[in-house]
Amino acid sequence: MDLGIKGKRALVCASSKGLGLGCAQALAEAGVDLVMNARGSEALEAAAAQIRSDYGVNVTAVAADITTAEGRAQVLEAAGQVDILVTNAGGPPPGMWHDWERADFIKALDANMLTPIALMKALLPGMMERGWGRVVNITSQSVKSPIAMLGLSNAARAGLTGYVAGTARQVAAKGVTINNLLPGIHDTDRATSLDGSAAKAQGTTPEDVRRAREASIPARRYGTAEEFGAACAFLCSKHGGFIVGQNLLLDGGATNATL
Numbered sequence: 645m646d647l648g649i650k651g652k653r654a655l656v657c658a659s660s661k662g663l664g665l666g667c668a669q670a671l672a673e674a675g676v677d678l679v680m681n682a683r684g685s686e687a688l689e690a691a692a693a694q695i696r697s698d699y700g701v702n703v704t705a706v707a708a709d710i711t712t713a714e715g716r717a718q719v720l721e722a723a724g725q726v727d728i729l730v731t732n733a734g735g736p737p738p739g740m741w742h743d744w745e746r747a748d749f750i751k752a753l754d755a756n757m758l759t760p761i762a763l764m765k766a767l768l769p770g771m772m773e774r775g776w777g778r779v780v781n782i783t784s785q786s787v788k789s790p791i792a793m794l795g796l797s798n799a800a801r802a803g804l805t806g807y808v809a810g811t812a813r814q815v816a817a818k819g820v821t822i823n824n825l826l827p828g829i830h831d832t833d834r835a836t837s838l839d840g841s842a843a844k845a846q847g848t849t850p851e852d853v854r855r856a857r858e859a860s861i862p863a864r865r866y867g868t869a870e871e872f873g874a875a876c877a878f879l880c881s882k883h884g885g886f887i888v889g890q891n892l893l894l895d896g897g898a899t900n901a902t903l
């Protein structure tokens with residue numbers, strides 16, 4: 645299928661690894677020029693070089709912490725005008741409801757709610773002026789079905805989801821869509837690290853935790869970054885123009901709900 649976005653320009657945040665990288669690769673495959681970002685420059689430069697060589701698109705790599713005002717300013721300056729924005733950042737740490745203080749919530753809100761909102765505020769006006777734009781926010785399955793040990797994530801991402809629900813409907817008339825992708829468990833460093841924390845807490849091994857988590861998913865496996873990226877590219881495509889303010893679960897059926 646021709647996604648119809650060859651020659652567009654995308655900012656994909658937190659994209660040297662994992663789900664962000666999957667989105668960057670799928671957009672590059674569709675001929676989109678990229679601005680990629682992560683804090684660590686080594687993995688970022690390597691990912692950018694691989695994408696240039698695999699797909700022949702232009703890639704600008706900006707090593708910066710997207711959750712800070714300075715980092716965002718650096719990324720936005722390098723990005724200039726973009727047609728597509730994919731927001732992403734690392735997820736908050738797991739814990740128990742009584743572990744978290746105000747400062748922990750502020751940090752999670754900054755990373756997983758206020759950062760995507762700031763990026764949309766900066767880039768939506770240009771998209772609306774040009775009459776075309778796509779925003780995809782990487783959130784989490786936890787928006788639909790809470791993951792108790794990820795209370796910070798549950799809280800911050802629910803806030804972003806509420807903001808998107810209203811804002812998506814305010815910008816749609818200008819040809820700009822905003823949607824959220826909700827990953828269930830995907831085979832990335834983040835999932836490996838959560839398997840490790842759960843193993844420690846349960847006194848078992850990460851392999852046992854993974855087997856048990858896979859068994860709890862109707863698809864009986866973790867998702868892949870490639871599958872996730874393909875869904876992102878479709879939402880960003882010319883075919884996605886009538887998909888507005890939606891929350892698309894990619895979880896192998898793990899969320900047991902009719903709607």
Ligand code: NAP
Nearest residue numbers: 658660661662663682683684710734735829830832833834
């Ligand atoms: P990952 O494999 O750990 O990759 C995270 C990527 O984000 C890396 O490129 C990392 O590079 C970059 N990054 C992290 N913090 C950043 C920051 N402050 N500024 C800029 N770049 C940053 O994680 P993932 O599995 O792809 O997860 C992506 C998001 O989806 C997370 O918010 C996660 O909580 C959420 N999620 C994941 C799953 C899953 O199963 N994988 C499920 C539900 C939700 P640097 O470290 O070099 O910055």
